Amino acid sequence: xxxxxxxxxxxxxxxxxxxxxxxxxxxxxxxxxxxxxxxxxxxxxxxxxxxxxxxxxxxxxxxxxxxxxxxxxxxxxxxxxxxxxxxxxxxxxxxxxxxxxxxxxxxxxxxxxxxxxxxxxxxxxxxxxxxxxxxxxxxxxxxxxxxxxxxxxxxxxxxxxxxxxxxxxxxxxxxxxxxxxxxxxxxxxxxxxxxxxxxxxxxxxxxxxxxxxxxxxxxxxxxxxxxxxxxxxxxxxxxxxxxxxxxxxxxxxxxxxxxxxxxxxxxxxxxxxxxxxxxxxxxxxxxxxxxxxxxxxxxxxxxxxxxxxxxxxxxxxxxxxxxxxxxxxxxxxxxxxxxxxxxxxxxxxxxxxxxxxxxxxxxxxxxxxxxxxxxxxxxxxxxxxxxxxxxxxxxxxxx
Amino acid sequence: xxxxxxxxxxxxxxxxxxxxxxxxxxxxxxxxxxxxxxxxxxxxxxxxxxxxxxxxxxxxxxxxxxxxxxxxxxxxxxxxxxxxxxxxxxxxxxxxxxxxxxxxxxxxxxxxxxxxxxxxxxxxxxxxxxxxxxxxxxxxxxxxxxxxxxxxxxxxxxxxxxxxxxxxxxxxxxxxxxxxxxxxxxxxxxxxxxxxxxxxxxxxxxxxxxxxxxxxxxxxxxxxxxxxxxxxxxxxxxxxxxxxxxxxxxxxxxxxxxxxxxxxxxxxxxxxxx
Ligand SMILES: Nc1ncnc2c1ncn2[C@@H]1O[C@H](COP(=O)(O)OP(=O)(O)O)[C@@H](O)[C@H]1O
Numbered sequence: 001x002x003x004x005x006x007x008x009x010x011x012x013x014x015x016x017x018x019x020x021x022x023x024x025x026x027x028x029x030x031x032x033x034x035x036x037x038x039x040x041x042x043x044x045x046x047x048x049x050x051x052x053x054x055x056x057x058x059x060x061x062x063x064x065x066x067x068x069x070x071x072x073x074x075x076x077x078x079x080x081x082x083x084x085x086x087x088x089x090x091x092x093x094x095x096x097x098x099x100x101x102x103x104x105x106x107x108x109x110x111x112x113x114x115x116x117x118x119x120x121x122x123x124x125x126x127x128x129x130x131x132x133x134x135x136x137x138x139x140x141x142x143x144x145x146x147x148x149x150x151x152x153x154x155x156x157x158x159x160x161x162x163x164x165x166x167x168x169x170x171x172x173x174x175x176x177x178x179x180x181x182x183x184x185x186x187x188x189x190x191x192x193x194x195x196x197x198x199x200x201x202x203x204x205x206x207x208x209x210x211x212x213x214x215x216x217x218x219x220x221x222x223x224x225x226x227x228x229x230x231x232x233x234x235x236x237x238x239x240x241x242x243x244x245x246x247x248x249x250x251x252x253x254x255x256x257x258x259x260x261x262x263x264x265x266x267x268x269x270x271x272x273x274x275x276x277x278x279x280x281x282x283x284x285x286x287x288x289x290x291x292x293x294x295x296x297x298x299x300x301x302x303x304x305x306x307x308x309x310x311x312x313x314x315x316x317x318x319x320x321x322x323x324x325x326x327x328x329x330x331x332x333x334x335x336x337x338x339x340x341x342x343x344x345x346x347x348x349x350x351x352x353x354x355x356x357x358x359x360x361x362x363x364x365x366x367x368x369x370x371x372x373x374x375x376x377x378x379x380x381x382x383x384x385x386x387x388x389x390x391x392x393x394x395x396x397x398x399x
Numbered sequence: 400x401x402x403x404x405x406x407x408x409x410x411x412x413x414x415x416x417x418x419x420x421x422x423x424x425x426x427x428x429x430x431x432x433x434x435x436x437x438x439x440x441x442x443x444x445x446x447x448x449x450x451x452x453x454x455x456x457x458x459x460x461x462x463x464x465x466x467x468x469x470x471x472x473x474x475x476x477x478x479x480x481x482x483x484x485x486x487x488x489x490x491x492x493x494x495x496x497x498x499x500x501x502x503x504x505x506x507x508x509x510x511x512x513x514x515x516x517x518x519x520x521x522x523x524x525x526x527x528x529x530x531x532x533x534x535x536x537x538x539x540x541x542x543x544x545x546x547x548x549x550x551x552x553x554x555x556x557x558x559x560x561x562x563x564x565x566x567x568x569x570x571x572x573x574x575x576x577x578x579x580x581x582x583x584x585x586x587x588x589x590x591x592x593x594x595x596x597x598x599x600x601x602x603x604x605x606x607x608x609x610x611x612x613x614x615x616x617x618x619x620x621x622x623x624x625x626x627x628x629x630x631x632x633x634x635x636x637x638x639x640x641x642x643x644x645x646x647x648x649x650x651x652x653x654x655x656x657x658x659x660x661x662x663x664x665x666x667x668x669x670x671x672x673x
Binding site: 014100 | 422
């Protein structure tokens with residue numbers, strides 16, 4: 001297979017200035033430019049993205065993922081090495097970059113399109129598609145400064161995705177917009193993959209990377225630590241992050257068709273009170289409040305527990321428990337009762353979802369939208385994610 | 400991508416960015432575009448007041464047009480000067496002002512400077528049109544000379560774009576450039592025969608016991624023959640001296656070449672310095 005993007009021995013060095021604002025005075029006084037230190041954001045990175053595949057770039061904050069993506073997009077010029085891209089490239093780094101707030105939606109489509117590399121004739125041809133996808137027809141002649149943030153982002157995404165790129169670079173932007181737009185983006189994305197476009201994604205959301213990508217590349221301190229099939233690289237990474245606990249925060253993405261909605265998830269502690277802090281080893285109830293505005297046939301409730309590092313700790317579902325009601329309607333809640341919470345102290349995120357019985361049709365998915373804290377209890381353990389609930393024994397321990 | 404497609408893309412982009420600048424310029428003001436006409440007229444009025452009424456300056460008579468009108472004479476020099484000053488100020492800021500765009504999207508960055516200069520050329524063309532109408536009303540038959548004005552605008556634009564490229568990129572590295580250019584432009588305004596005629600500049604001056612050829616030094620400033628040429632064509636209705644035109648053209652081409660070269664050197668690290 002031929003490669004769509006080939007990165008050969010790329011290094012990138014940034015200058016970190018001691019004074020924030022670059023001033024002529026500083027250079028005149030010292031007879032040269034302001035003093036700086038060098039930071040290698042990328043070090044001798046070599047990798048290939050095979051044509052028609054999706055590659056995920058993963059790694060901790062500051063490991064150089066965005067730098068590599070921007071170098072592929074030609075925004076940053078490598079100090080060493082070479083990057084070649086076969087075919088037209090479009091980078092979704094920030095949606096609606098280049099929009100002028102005073103100009104109308106229509107004017108901004110042409111402006112943004114030409115910034116992204118679309119010719120006038122091509123734009124005219126795609127104009128209706130862009131408008132339809134963004135769903136902004138009634139506001140075409142309104143200045144974009146009066147758009148809601150959702151409309152703004154939709155229009156930005158719509159223009160960028162219609163550039164018809166052979167290679168698409170994406171930086172976290174799939175996690176924006178409201179639920180229905182999220183779903184549309186995911187569909188569009190799947191279409192692009194099916195059409196054989198090459199995609200490179202930077203994401204903190206390891207589940208999304210697992211879902212969307214064929215391959216992954218792991219960066220560590222600007223060096224390529226591992227590349228290969230996505231599952232293997234992500235597992236390897238999880239083994240690592242796990243050791244040095246980085247905080248990358250919940251993402252709060254939401255999607256679904258909306259017949260039923262997850263209203264909120266409550267955590268009830270041993271006394272039965274709503275809490276945000278619970279103790280290892282104590283009983284806990286996770287209460288999922290839902291509202292089905294239309295009857296949901298054979299719904300499945302599930303709760304996902306994630307460590308803040310993104311490790312998917314557990315995902316109990318009502319289907320796996322063999323509890324599948326024929327129909328659920330109106331408002332209510334379901335409880336997940338845990339007799340002994342065996343999570344080690346730390347911060348955890350909860351996902352909650354409502355899907356149909358096949359799992360293919362999401363009513364409402366709220367990804368890592370709730371957060372709770374676990375403080376030390378019994379058993380007292382500090383490392384890892386879960387406790388096995390075991391006890392140490394032995395004569396050697398008894399004196 | 401073929402070279403032709405790239406050219407078409409850059410052209411489309413330049414046009415769209417120019418339109419963006421133009422539409423943005425007077426969007427929130429009540430009088431909108433009228434400002435671009437009111438400004439030079441007001442300036443001409445103020446200068447006429449100061450120099451004609453207070454200083455009792457002579458109105459230089461048009462040779463051979465015979466026109467004698469101080470405000471019109473002033474405008475013939477003021478309009479090209481405003482074009483220069485506005486575009487150099489704008490070009491200096493153009494990259495920093497579009498920093499977010501530069502950091503998020505790749506496109507040839509020169510287009511930002513180009514679009515800024517073009518966005519000042521449009522009001523210049525309108526102003527020159529109005530000035531031509533005024534000149535006609537005062538009996539100066541300028542119509543046959545208008546193509547020559549366009550040639551001058553083109554030469555001047557090469558000059559402005561070249562310097563603008565250097566200033567715009569330099570301002571990313573040193574934000575002081577913006578302030579420096581403000582002062583320099585003020586100095587150059589008075590070092591160019593806009594509010595006074597060239598004939599007021601003495602040939603030679605005794606300075607610290609030295610005989611200095613002031614006029615020759617003064618005429619090294621490329622804006623001197625530039626403004627003189629605009630006046631020749633619009634006010635005097637005569638062909639500018641060929642030597643002056645060649646001098647101006649050489650400066651225009653030279654600045655453009657140097658500007659493009661310097662810019663291509665500074666361009667690779669623009670995104671990270673912003
Ligand atoms: N414009 C810049 N100037 C200086 N340092 C930068 C710049 N951009 C990124 N860096 C540094 O380069 C390193 C890699 O950053 P980045 O590529 O953003 O990492 P990631 O996307 O993996 O979080 C970080 O240490 C960051 O601070």
